[in-house]
Amino acid sequence: MIQRLDRRALVAGLAAVPLGAAGRKPREVRVRLVTEKGTIVLALYPDQAPITVANFLAYADQGLMKGGTFYRTVSPRNDNNPATISVIQGGLGDAGAHLPPIAHETTKATGLRHVDGTISMARDKPGSATSEFFICLGDNSALDYGGARNKDGQGFAAFGRVVEGMDVVRAIHDAPTISQADDPYMKGQIIEKPVKILELSRK
Numbered sequence: 001m002i003q004r005l006d007r008r009a010l011v012a013g014l015a016a017v018p019l020g021a022a023g024r025k026p027r028e029v030r031v032r033l034v035t036e037k038g039t040i041v042l043a044l045y046p047d048q049a050p051i052t053v054a055n056f057l058a059y060a061d062q063g064l065m066k067g068g069t070f071y072r073t074v075s076p077r078n079d080n081n082p083a084t085i086s087v088i089q090g091g092l093g094d095a096g097a098h099l100p101p102i103a104h105e106t107t108k109a110t111g112l113r114h115v116d117g118t119i120s121m122a123r124d125k126p127g128s129a130t131s132e133f134f135i136c137l138g139d140n141s142a143l144d145y146g147g148a149r150n151k152d153g154q155g156f157a158a159f160g161r162v163v164e165g166m167d168v169v170r171a172i173h174d175a176p177t178i179s180q181a182d183d184p185y186m187k188g189q190i191i192e193k194p195v196k197i198l199e200l201s202r203k
Helices: 050-061 166-173
Strands: 029-035 038-044 069-074 087-091 118-121 133-136 157-164 190-202
Touching: 029 050, 038 050, 038 166, 050 157, 050 190, 069 166, 087 166, 157 166
Parallel strands: none
Antiparallel strands: 029 038, 029 190, 038 157, 069 087, 069 190, 087 133, 118 133, 118 157
């Protein structure tokens, strides 16, 4: 997935998190994403994706995501890219207070992958991500480093996964869409009634 100003690079992604050398579970920080359709609990991985996690937590700690929306749903039935994906995209879009863009952490560097429930940053060019993010439904390997979704081959920055609330993610994914879009690439993907983000906070 990408910035709302230019969402063509939109892509979803999170990953199967590798265990440490001693078999320990990776450290995680949990956040609650409260929406009009219900609550999604996310586990974020600061050891694997420190820059991306710090950015998302800054939006949570400063209360900046309140008033954002989930406004885009992409699946093979409406995708306009041959490297099809299944994701929902949200963020502040053109409104709200955006923090500065962050460096791009590839899945090659983090070891994370875009699998079912992965949360990842939307972007245009690498290093342009701010508030826009997406959540994967199913395996979306096209969003990983080297995947076919973007011509630059850098993929998207996965940084956590859904641990509660995939039913909410699926409900948003199934929301009705409108046929038109300002960007033809997104035709049929804009949610008719965007789902409001009521709160993003640490759990």
